[in-house]
Amino acid sequence: EPEVTQTPSHQVTQMGQEVILRCVPISNHLYFYWYRQILGQKVEFLVSFYNNEISEKSEIFDDQFSVERPDGSNFTLKIRSTKLEDSAMYFCASSARDIETQYFGPGTRLLVL
């Protein structure tokens, strides 16, 4: 069964450093998303991406965040200068169409020290 994959599974970084989280969505999917979940809190929408551009972004997704689809398979989330409060689990998701089910990757646990 096709699945969304994410790397790395864990990332530890120093405050102020840049991190890139990588995702490989399901191959025939066209809509891509990033969500995050701070420990003990709910899953929060960050950004949606379709046709090589951002469709919507949340208030969390400020200028420190960017997304890119550098090739036909990868979808990345970059945090330019990490803050302590960026520590969370980051989930990538994809769907075949906008209204269809979103499938989530296993997540990257980011810890900012």
Place this chain on the structure above:
Amino acid sequence: RKEVEQDPGPFNVPEGATVAFNCTYSNSASQSFFWYRQDCRKEPKLLMSVYSSGNEDGRFTAQLNRASQYISLLIRDSKLSDSATYLCVVGVTGGYNKLIFGAGTRLAVHP
């Protein structure tokens, strides 16, 4: 008011019990509705979509009341493996589908 509200639980039930979870949502533009399941420190996994007519998948039954903006999930004959957090999720569609998650209801099924 929270966009999606759920009773956080935990619900502690014996195997074989029937348990019901409720959820309310505030955004009347919500167009799709789901129950996801999340195990500890894992990704959310789709349990079932929820349709206006109500739908059933084995031991799981979901109901949607658009007028009341209310969603429910019923689990019959609980198994130990049903222990997880159940996330009520609504989708707001507008050329993309932004999912809005509830905080989840924890279920613990004991022998």
